[in-house]
Amino acid sequence: MPIVVRGQRDRASNWHQAETDHVVAISEGSEKDLARIAHDLERLHFLLSVLLNRADKPDDTRKLRVTLVGDGAEFDAMELGNLRYSPGPYSRVFPGPAYYDPREDGAVFAASRYDQKAVLERGQDLAGILPDLVRATTPAAVEAPGAGAENPGASAALSASHAGSIVRFGRNDPLAVSVNELAVPVSAEGRILAGYARHFLLTYFPHAYPRWYVDGFGELFATLATEGDARMEYGRAPAGYRKVLDRYRRYPVADIVTGRYLADRNAGERWTPFHAWALTHMLFFSNERKGQLRTYLATIAAGGSMERAAAAFGDLGKLQDELVAYDRGKLPFERMSYPAERAAEPIIRRLSEGEAAFVKGRLELGARLAIPPASADPKPDRQRIATIARRDEWLRGLRRDAARYSTNRDAQLLLAEAECRSDNMQECAAAAARALALAPGNGDALAWQGTALAGIALAAPASARAGQLRAARITIARANRADSENPLPLLAYYRSFAAAGETAPDVAIEGLMKAVDAVPAAPGSRLLLGEALAKRGNVAAARNALIAVANGPYETPEAAPARALLSRLEQ
Structure with missing residues (x-):
């Protein structure tokens, strides 16, 4: 059958x-x-x-x-x-x-x-001044057809109807422009x-x-x-x-x-x-x-x-x-002139509704999950508490959306990343498993699964930690084999050692360098590399990795730690 x-x-x-x-x-x-x-x-x-x-x-x-x-x-x-x-x-x-x-x-x-x-200098909205302009230029004696002693209100009604039509012009109407505006x-x-x-x-x-x-x-x-x-x-x-x-x-x-x-x-x-x-x-x-x-x-x-x-x-x-x-x-x-083939036409495709549903979530993730570091002050940090509450509310919404699109790989991957970056390792592992069920062997899904398993291992009893970490690293290695150019498994592998307080092997440092080469502007991976090189005593290389983060054009969450590490290296 x-x-x-x-x-x-x-x-x-x-x-x-x-x-x-x-x-x-x-x-x-x-x-x-x-x-x-x-x-x-x-x-x-x-x-x-x-x-x-x-x-x-x-x-x-x-x-x-x-x-x-x-x-x-x-x-x-x-x-x-x-x-x-x-x-x-x-x-x-x-x-x-x-x-x-x-x-x-x-x-x-x-x-x-x-x-x-x-707008360098605001003007006056035309829609706002036209009613007054109409009233000022409409003689009281002008009468509509049929007006006169027999219809004394016709002129007033006509004027009122014109004024009414002008008043209805809103900001998006053709006459909603400004006079004497400098822009x-x-x-x-x-x-x-x-x-x-x-x-x-x-x-x-x-x-x-x-x-x-x-x-x-x-x-x-x-x-x-x-x-x-x-x-x-x-x-x-x-x-x-x-x-x-x-x-x-x-x-x-x-x-x-x-x-x-x-x-x-x-x-x-x-x-x-x-x-x-x-x-x-x-x-x-x-x-x-x-x-x-x-x-x-x-x-x-x-x-x-x-x-x-x-x-x-x-x-x-x-x-x-x-x-x-x-x-x-x-x-x-x-x-300048250039050969047209040096800038080829793009390849266009239409996104599915499932893919489109998470476009904005992918953007939002960076800022929504950013939590200010805990303060040494024993008093409650109201800003941090409020930020965590907003993050958790956003996460709950993302979980509902991912459940709604249960057969959408991108939905499960986004949720896995959000859960891992929020230190919800069990939930991350579950979302990564759902993504792998939809796309077996997917590099991103394996990377998040390995990250979650490493996090779970670090919270396990000391007797079980080493074995669980080995299993996590095997999963991360599978992610790297699935997509050797993807920085996610390279970063996850290095972090599995750093978070455990273990000395990272050469291959982990080499992978970290490759991750930096993949996204050179990323201050997060540069800071990791600077820390790793500093631990190995390679001060010159660590300094080179950190300067762009510490003295970059924009103040980032990684800038202060990079400056602090640079200061220690230069002592």
């Missing part, structure tokens, strides 16, 4: 995925727009590779995962608190919600797919291109950088423009550039290049993405200043202070004068 298997195919969603050699982009919006953006990101990757002498070099890094979502309200709903990305500080009028997290298993980036604007456009694609340029710099040249330079480097390539399949240009000034510089007084260059602006609470009143663009643009395009910029960045990369590094520019007052004159002159840009 034949066996009949009944099942329901997961229906297609409105989300699409566009994959290139270096990017996986996901969006609920237009498939055509997504394809164009992914293609432009691949073009930008090639351009940056040429400019920074990386073309045709080996590349073992993980692809950046780019997710395009709706407006600011949608961002707010996901509570994507940036733990490892904090540009500026800029004036609050500049919108553009963006999220970037160089996670250990691959960097993720999210941005709005909608164009926005920065500049903020292109959605420009924000995405800027985000990728920053990611490229931090991934392929993972050093310590001043924040203003990383911010400005991104802005420099935000105006990338393409012509057909063989030409592109970069370096043009952003739309509204002159308006912004006329509106905001320039912040002192000396305070920027020395980093003093980061401690100035009022810096945001004068420092904008346009100013970051201007300073970086001048140094990037100036033959004389370009060499000074390299010296400045090299000093910081070696662990020197920004104050010391700024000496590379000489007289900072002269640099200020040059920048003011530069802004007033004709600003250069560059065009």
Whole structure:
């Protein structure tokens, strides 16, 4: 008797995925727009590779995962608190919600797919002033057809009907525009291109950088423009550039290049993405200043202070004068031709409803599971308690969703990761087992199963611990064999020794180095490597691994531990 298997195919969603050699982009919006953006990101990757002498070099890094979502309200709903990305500080009028997290298993980036604007000076809503305008220009004596002594209320009724129709114009109506408003456009694609340029710099040249330079480097390539399949240009000034510089007084260059602006609470009143663009643009395009910029960045990369590094520019007052004159002159840009095959068209597919259901959860996971470290203060830490409560509530929702999509591998994998990162090892092991039942031999599922088994082993009685740890490491080794390029099993294997207080073997250290090479911008794996090398007495190598974390452009949860370890190494 034949066996009949009944099942329901997961229906297609409105989300699409566009994959290139270096990017996986996901969006609920237009498939055509997504394809164009992914293609432009691949073009930008090639351009940056040429400019920074990386073309045709080996590349073992993980692809950046780019997710395009709706407006600011949608961002707010996901509570994507940036733990490892904090540009500026800029004036609050500049919108553009963006999220970037160089996670250990691959960097993720999210941005709005909608164009926005920065309102430098508010005007008056046309919808608000039109009723008054109509009343002021409608003579009381004007009568509707048939009006007169016999119909004395007709004129008033006509005026009221016009006023009523105008009052109904809301913020999204065609007449909901502002009069005398001073604003500049903020292109959605420009924000995405800027985000990728920053990611490229931090991934392929993972050093310590001043924040203003990383911010400005991104802005420099935000105006990338393409012509057909063989030409592109970069370096043009952003739309509204002159308006912004006329509106905001320039912040002192000396305070920027020395980093003093980061401690100035009022810096945001004068420092904008346009100013970051201007300073970086001048140094990037100036033959004389370009060499000074390299010296400045090299000093910081070696662990020197920004104050010391700024000496590379000489007289900072002269640099200020040059920048003011530069802004007033004709600003250069560059065009280049390239073989179309160097930036191939993306491969597009539509996500299933099950896959789409966990796109946002994948993004949220980084911030939702971040818990502040416990304080030494014996008093209750209200903030930590509230954060744990929010995490647990989010986890309960994720568990319900994973149960609803019980036959979806991605749902079980996301839940396994969330449980493991929350130290719920039994629950993690169960979710990983469900994922393996759906996808036998899956590398991620095996890695989380091995992580959970190691955690369970560490909580076991001493007599059983060694045997359970060996079993956990066997599972982790299977995960590595399933996908040798995946950093998750490499990190899990090293952590199984570190958490147990055991000396990690050479193969575990080599795996940790490979994990860092896969996601060079990830501060978490760099900190682990620095700690491992320090324990082995390799101070120089440990220092090299830690500087980019300790003195990086953005303050991360790993920065303070990295600085503390560096300080001990230098004693």
